[in-house]
Amino acid sequence: xxxxxxxxxxxxxxxxxxxxxxxxxxxxxxxxxxxxxxxxxxxxxxxxxxxxxxxxxxxxxxxxxxxxxxxxxxxxxxxxxxxxxxxxxxxxxxxxxxxxxxxxxxxxxxxxxxxxxxxxxxxxxxxxxxxxxxxxxxxxxxxxxxxxxxxxxxxxxxxxxxxxxxxxxxxxxxxxxxxxxxxxxxxxxxxxxxxxxxxxxxxxxxxxxxxxxxxxxxxxxxxxxxxxxxxxxxxxxxxxxxxxxxxxxxxxxxxxxxxxxxxxxxxxxxxxxxxxxxxxxxxxxxxxxxxxxxxxxxxxxxxxxxxxxxxxxxxxxxxxxxxxxxxxxxxxxxxxxxxxxxxxxxxxxxxxxxxxxxxxxxxxxxxxxxxxxxxxxxxxxxxxxxxxxxxxxxxxxxxxxxxxxxxxxxxxxxxxxxxxxxxxxxxxxxxxxxxxxxxxxxxxxxxxxxxxxxxxxxxxxxxxxxxxxxxxxxxxxxxxxxxxxxxxxxxxxxxxxxxxxxxxxxxxxxxxxxxxxxxxxxxxxxxxxxxxxxxxxxxxxxxxxxxxxxxxxxx
Amino acid sequence: xxxxxxxxxxxxxxxxxxxxxxxxxxxxxxxxxxxxxxxxxxxxxxxxxxxxxxxxxxxxxxxxxxxxxxxxxxxxxxxxxxxxxxxxxxxxxxxxxxxxxxxxxxxxxxxxxxxxxxxxxxxxxxxxxxxxxxxxxxxxxxxxxxxxxxxxxxxxxxxxxxxxxxxxxxxxxxxxxxxxxxxxxxxxxxxxxxxxxxxxxxxxxxxxxxxxxxxxxxxxxxxxxxxxxxxxxxxxxxxxxxxxxxxxxxxxxxxxxxxxxxxxxxxxxxxxxxxxxxxxxx
Numbered sequence: 035x036x037x038x039x040x041x042x043x044x045x046x047x048x049x050x051x052x053x054x055x056x057x058x059x060x061x062x063x064x065x066x067x068x069x070x071x072x073x074x075x076x077x078x079x080x081x082x083x084x085x086x087x088x089x090x091x092x093x094x095x096x097x098x099x100x101x102x103x104x105x106x107x108x109x110x111x112x113x114x115x116x117x118x119x120x121x122x123x124x125x126x127x128x129x130x131x132x133x134x135x136x137x138x139x140x141x142x143x144x145x146x147x148x149x150x151x152x153x154x155x156x157x158x159x160x161x162x163x164x165x166x167x168x169x170x171x172x173x174x175x176x177x178x179x180x181x182x183x184x185x186x187x188x189x190x191x192x193x194x195x196x197x198x199x200x201x202x203x204x205x206x207x208x209x210x211x212x213x214x215x216x217x218x219x220x221x222x223x224x225x226x227x228x229x230x231x232x233x234x235x236x237x238x239x240x241x242x243x244x245x246x247x248x249x250x251x252x253x254x255x256x257x258x259x260x261x262x263x264x265x266x267x268x269x270x271x272x273x274x275x276x277x278x279x280x281x282x283x284x285x286x287x288x289x290x291x292x293x294x295x296x297x298x299x300x301x302x303x304x305x306x307x308x309x310x311x312x313x314x315x316x317x318x319x320x321x322x323x324x325x326x327x328x329x330x331x332x333x334x335x336x337x338x339x340x341x342x343x344x345x346x347x348x349x350x351x352x353x354x355x356x357x358x359x360x361x362x363x364x365x366x367x368x369x370x371x372x373x374x375x376x377x378x379x380x381x382x383x384x385x386x387x388x389x390x391x392x393x394x395x396x397x398x399x400x401x402x403x404x405x406x407x408x409x410x411x412x413x414x415x416x417x418x419x420x421x422x423x424x425x426x427x428x429x430x431x432x433x434x435x436x437x438x439x440x441x442x443x444x445x446x447x448x449x450x451x452x453x454x455x456x457x458x459x460x461x462x463x464x465x466x467x468x469x470x471x472x473x474x475x476x477x478x479x480x481x482x483x484x485x486x487x488x489x490x491x492x493x494x495x496x497x498x499x500x501x502x503x504x505x506x507x508x509x510x511x512x513x514x515x516x517x518x519x520x521x522x523x524x525x526x527x528x529x530x531x532x533x534x535x536x537x538x539x540x541x542x543x544x545x546x547x548x549x550x551x552x553x554x555x556x557x558x559x560x561x562x563x564x565x566x567x568x569x570x571x572x573x574x575x576x577x578x579x580x581x582x583x584x585x586x587x588x589x
Numbered sequence: 590x591x592x593x594x595x596x597x598x599x600x601x602x603x604x605x606x607x608x609x610x611x612x613x614x615x616x617x618x619x620x621x622x623x624x625x626x627x628x629x630x631x632x633x634x635x636x637x638x639x640x641x642x643x644x645x646x647x648x649x650x651x652x653x654x655x656x657x658x659x660x661x662x663x664x665x666x667x668x669x670x671x672x673x674x675x676x677x678x679x680x681x682x683x684x685x686x687x688x689x690x691x692x693x694x695x696x697x698x699x700x701x702x703x704x705x706x707x708x709x710x711x712x713x714x715x716x717x718x719x720x721x722x723x724x725x726x727x728x729x730x731x732x733x734x735x736x737x738x739x740x741x742x743x744x745x746x747x748x749x750x751x752x753x754x755x756x757x758x759x760x761x762x763x764x765x766x767x768x769x770x771x772x773x774x775x776x777x778x779x780x781x782x783x784x785x786x787x788x789x790x791x792x793x794x795x796x797x798x799x800x801x802x803x804x805x806x807x808x809x810x811x812x813x814x815x816x817x818x819x820x821x822x823x824x825x826x827x828x829x830x831x832x833x834x835x836x837x838x839x840x841x842x843x844x845x846x847x848x849x850x851x852x853x854x855x856x857x858x859x860x861x862x863x864x865x866x867x868x869x870x871x
Contacts, residue, residue, distance in 0.1 A: 061871075212871070224866060228863040230858030230859075232856065233662065252866055256862070257846050257856060259846050259853060261661075263691075264688065267687075267688075269658075271651060271652065271659050272658040272661050272662040274651070274659055274662065276853075277666075278659065278662075278663060279629070279666035280666060281666040301651055301655075305651075391867060394861050394863060394867075398860075399860060401858075430647040431647065431669060431670050432626075437626055437645060437646055439641060440648070441641075441642070442634070449648070451600075451642055
């Protein structure tokens with residue numbers, strides 16, 4: 035089984051609540067959910083929609099076709115009726131959309147009986163639960179947890195009123211599940227908290243704001259200082275101050291906000307203070323397409339910052355990957371005293387997915403700090419020359435008599451400004467040695483589909499879901515395709531790519547940008563040229579179906 | 590002994606006001622009996638910003654204009670540290686103007702010493718935000734055409750709880766202001782006059798010397814209206830001392846996470862503590 039429900043209307047009409055209740059209900063009934071939202075950069079009005087797909091087996095992306103369009107306004111009918119599959123239905127309140135092919139339900143009238151016409155989407159939810167044969171008590175359980183008593187009461191009434199409005203068509207067997215329903219921004223926030231992040235600051239910017247929101251919402255309980263700063267310039271400088279003082283610190287933004295952080299990113303490289311930073315990409319240049327998706331900041335992130343210094347970049351592939359990689363980012367940033375940049379995008383940030391519960395017992399926190407006993411008998415040198423280029427890191431204020439000095443100017447081993455060419459060379463070499471070590475630290479891309487394929491797809495980050503479903507379908511049809519899905523992307527891992535290049539006949543680059551940035555990276559770092567490119571930059575994510583079709587054209 | 594000057598040679602010019610500010614800082618910290626490892630000096634870029642190199646102390650010498658954000662991060666991470674931001678007039682009021690304004694709003698417990706020589710020294714004599722209108726400089730050769738920023742008045746209008754002016758040529762007086770500022774719970778601004786002996790031929794040592802006067806003993810520094818008048822007094826006579834001081838709740842006191850319990854840096858990290866958040870997603 036594999037169904038999709040699309041709810042559409044103006045911002046502020048309550049579709050988020052509807053979607054949230056349906057997604058939670060489905061997850062608790064043991065189904066896998068993948069839901070993504072398409073919204074405009076405005077607070078009220080406009081046209082927004084959320085597409086909720088669910089199945090009894092794991093799913094990774096959305097479908098092009100839907101089974102139900104739930105229209106909260108007439109525009110939704112016009113914009114989405116071509117997405118209906120053969121047996122699909124459109125439901126709407128009769129006062130809203132008048133088209134004859136629509137199933138008109140008295141949603142508003144019933145909601146008015148409850149003296150709260152705003153809950154009419156919940157009446158619709160009741161009807162949809164019946165249509166699929168889903169139990170309404172699970173939804174009521176969700177409603178009780180999510181709302182205050184009074185609002186919960188009204189919503190439960192609305193659910194009951196709507197329940198018999200549609201005839202039951204399916205009888206979906208539900209089981210109790212322990213899975214979780216989470217989006218990309220929440221997964222990053224949860225990973226940061228699990229990793230022991232004690233300081234997060236940022237300036238709100240779509241679509242990265244969810245990370246800030248999630249950590250702030252749990253800050254008191256988890257003992258985290260969260261600061262909404264005056265600008266992104268302050269954000270990274272402040273986080274570096276907190277990290278210097280000894281806590282795990284993180285900041286994040288999207289494209290333009292990350293651009294403002296670039297000055298301080300270079301500072302992080304020079305002072306060798308660990309930091310984790312996330313760029314939740316949106317289409318640029320400049321303000322671009324604020325609420326849409328794209329993967330166009332990769333080359334910018336690799337090169338951001340003046341001067342030369344080591345950094346690591348990890349692209350997040352799905353919500354589960356986002357959680358574990360965020361934890362890993364903290365450990366690696368402290369191990370090498372470098373900035374670790376996480377790269378996500380609007381699609382991953384906002385899509386709600388069902389995943390097996392994250393395993394917190396797998397998480398290790400490694401700090402790599404030195405204490406008083408490690409530095410006795412000498413004056414502490416923050417930038418001591420060592421074989422591996424990693425100097426002992428002491429937290430200021432912990433050892434009487436010892437001070438910790440970091441400096442943005444080129445400096446000697448104690449952190450003091452120097453103009454010596456000899457020391458400059460040693461310090462550059464010290465920093466760049468770490469880049470060599472990082473090359474051994476990077477994880478090779480995931481290989482999915484055929485392990486010895488004729489055709490190889492390469493992609494990175496959140497295109498994973500669409501690529502996975504497209505490749506699976508092609509494999510089922512007997513077409514030999516495999517895919518390398520890059521997560522760690524800088525330093526660029528080449529081992530698996532080299533191995534596969536020995537036998538694959540064709541390499542197809544799949545990316546959500548116009549210039550094929552991964553393709554250029556592969557040429558630069560591995561001297562391998564992709565034979566084909568499938569690029570998408572309309573601000574909307576690839577779906578599995580769409581990619582399947584486009585791969586078919588190429589193969 | 591405690592606050593020895595570090596061995597590296599200052600790149601300050603002979604006669605620069607920065608030396609006197611350093612002397613006063615050293616004395617203030619010693620008299621307050623704060624150990625070097627308990628203090629962090631955060632600074633930006635410019636000659637004043639080199640302070641953490643020339644005195645034995647923890648230091649974060651960051652980027653131009655950015656002395657305050659790291660200082661805030663440091664204080665939030667470890668409330669047990671004394672945090673002092675130290676930078677010049679260009680660094681603080683020009684490049685870092687936005688951070689200056691918003692740090693006052695936060696009222697976080699840090700001390701801010703601004704070395705104000707009313708000129709850009711390190712970049713060779715251009716006007717700074719505090720250079721007087723009409724003053725000729727190496728770049729504004731026909732005179733500065735924009736109003737100077739009035740740091741004390743600006744800080745007062747933004748709600749700063751501790752606003753003071755010092756003069757590097759009056760070290761005993763400066764030491765007393767510094768000690769009060771360091772002990773103040775909240776954001777304390779001390780704008781300190783210092784001559785730039787190379788680039789500012791107007792605001793010289795004697796120019797300051799001939800103008801500054803101590804606020805009288807009976808001056809009531811809790812009277813905001815009066816403080817505002819004093820903050821605007823600038824010309825033939827310029828008051829030095831604590832212009833305004835009142836108790837205010839600090840930022841750290843308003844945040845439960847920081848106020849209660851140990852400094853964040855001293856807390857145990859256990860990933861399993863976060864596992865309970867999974868309930869949100871079920």
